[in-house]
Amino acid sequence: MWTTGKVIAKQNWNDKLFSLRIEVDIAPYIAGQFIKLSQMQGDKRVARAYSLVNAPDAPYVEVLAVEVQDGQLSPKLHELEIGDEIEVSTKATGFMTLDEIPSGAVQGSDLWLLATGTAVGPFVSMLSTAEPWKRFERVLLVYGARFIDDLAYLEQLKAMELQYPQQFKLVTCITREPNPDGLTSRIPQGLLSGEIERYLGVEITPDDSQVMICGNPDMISEAQSLLLERGLAKNLRRAPGQITVEKYW
Ligand SMILES: Cc1cc2nc3c(=O)[nH]c(=O)nc-3n(C[C@H](O)[C@H](O)[C@H](O)COP(=O)(O)OP(=O)(O)OC[C@H]3O[C@@H](n4cnc5c(N)ncnc54)[C@H](O)[C@@H]3O)c2cc1C
Ligand SMILES: NC(=O)c1ccc[n+]([C@@H]2O[C@H](COP(=O)([O-])OP(=O)(O)OC[C@H]3O[C@@H](n4cnc5c(N)ncnc54)[C@H](OP(=O)(O)O)[C@@H]3O)[C@@H](O)[C@H]2O)c1
Structure with missing residues (x-):
């Protein structure tokens, strides 16, 4: 063990x-x-x-x-x-992985990754594999943190934007100071107002989007409720859907 x-x-x-x-x-x-x-x-x-x-x-x-x-x-x-x-x-575990995302027609073209704080980590790992780039037309990362200096792996993520200019876009949501390079709302508020989608130029829809959400449990609950209201469904093994989450506490 x-x-x-x-x-x-x-x-x-x-x-x-x-x-x-x-x-x-x-x-x-x-x-x-x-x-x-x-x-x-x-x-x-x-x-x-x-x-x-x-x-x-x-x-x-x-x-x-x-x-x-x-x-x-x-x-x-x-x-x-x-x-x-x-x-x-001795073993890693967890179900917030791309192989839990349904493939085929249900999959859609866009992979949305929503993270607060340290929860950007598992997304950095996924993005450093070939799978998201092979399976999705677009990958959108929404990264929320209190302050700009709470953003980790930013250089690596910006290098990915250069590597996949048509496929990958990142938006940071900094909640406790001005953010010249992104937004200043919490993720659920940014979804509710539509500013995250406007910033990225992509809309979240049940047909096109898979959404993975990780980090602060309150952020996850709030973001998930908004997405459920917009017609997306939880992704379950017995009933494939569009929302996959991992709460950190
Ligand atoms: C599946 C999973 C993956 C996780 N991955 C990470 C990770 O990659 N990096 C990481 O730092 N933590 C991660 N966590 C949280 C981590 O397991 C611990 O809970 C955290 O480090 C606090 O442990 P502690 O013993 O210091 O605090 P404890 O004495 O156990 O106190 C826990 C309290 O700290 C707060 N808290 C816990 N984690 C965080 C966090 N990441 N950010 C903000 N507040 C937090 C919450 O209020 C929680 O109730 C993960 C948790 C889960 C369930
Ligand atoms: N210098 C320091 O002392 C320092 C620095 C960083 C972290 N920490 C400690 O580290 C821990 C983790 O902090 P963290 O900043 O990584 O994680 P966090 O508290 O989860 O905050 C990360 C982001 O999530 C947002 N958020 C919080 N609750 C939310 C909700 N209900 N809905 C939507 N968004 C929400 C925060 O916005 P808001 O800003 O609006 O809350 C912030 O933008 C804390 O225990 C903190 O004490 C300390």
Whole structure:
């Protein structure tokens, strides 16, 4: 169940937000899945889920995490430095993956990825594989964060916009300061007002769109309700639909 990994790189995006690259041997996994990281604290094991940001064929795993104030594990992860050890689950799991998205006529042409905070991670992983680019005509990433310096992997995402100029568009939704390069509303408000779709020049419709939503649970509930009202349905194995979600807490 647990194996020991070693931190081989660390990136501090700001004073709370960081990525850890960990050398570890775990079972094969698919983009969008998460591992658990864990530590013994006294005689109690504390374990938490973290989505993988790396492409599944990378020779390491990488996670993007934020230090939650008074959290049990995330402040300890934040203290880790290169060379430190951390326990890693031997298997990644999770259903927010592209192979859970129905193919064929139900699939539609557009893949929408809505993320707040650290939840951009699993989308960065998916976008670093060939699958979204093969399956969808357009990929739209909506990335919400409090401040501009809470945006991680922005260079990588902007490089993807250059690599796939017809296929990929990104919009950032920064809620606590002006955002010259994007929008300033929370994601559900941006969907309700239509400004996200206007900004990207693409409309979300039941026929054309698959929508994956990840991160803050309240954002997910609110965004999902709006999409349900617009005729999209939850994607279930027994009843394929257009909305696939993963709540982080
Ligand atoms: C499927 C899944 C994937 C996840 N992937 C990631 C990931 O890639 N990166 C990551 O940082 N976290 C991720 N999380 C959250 C992570 O598992 C922990 O809950 C988080 O690190 C806090 O743990 P803690 O022990 O420090 O806090 P705890 O003492 O357990 O306190 C938890 C509280 O912290 C807040 N919280 C938890 N996670 C976050 C977050 N990411 N952003 C803002 N507030 C949060 C919530 O209020 C929550 O109730 C994921 C959770 C799930 C269920
Ligand atoms: N410097 C710091 O001290 C610092 C910096 C970053 C994070 N943190 C800590 O890290 C944790 C995570 O913070 P985070 O910013 O990554 O995640 P977050 O609180 O989930 O915020 C990410 C984005 O989601 C939005 N959001 C929040 N609730 C929403 C809702 N109900 N509907 C729609 N959108 C919603 C936020 O908008 P709003 O701005 O409108 O809430 C923000 O744009 C927190 O516990 C925080 O204490 C600390």
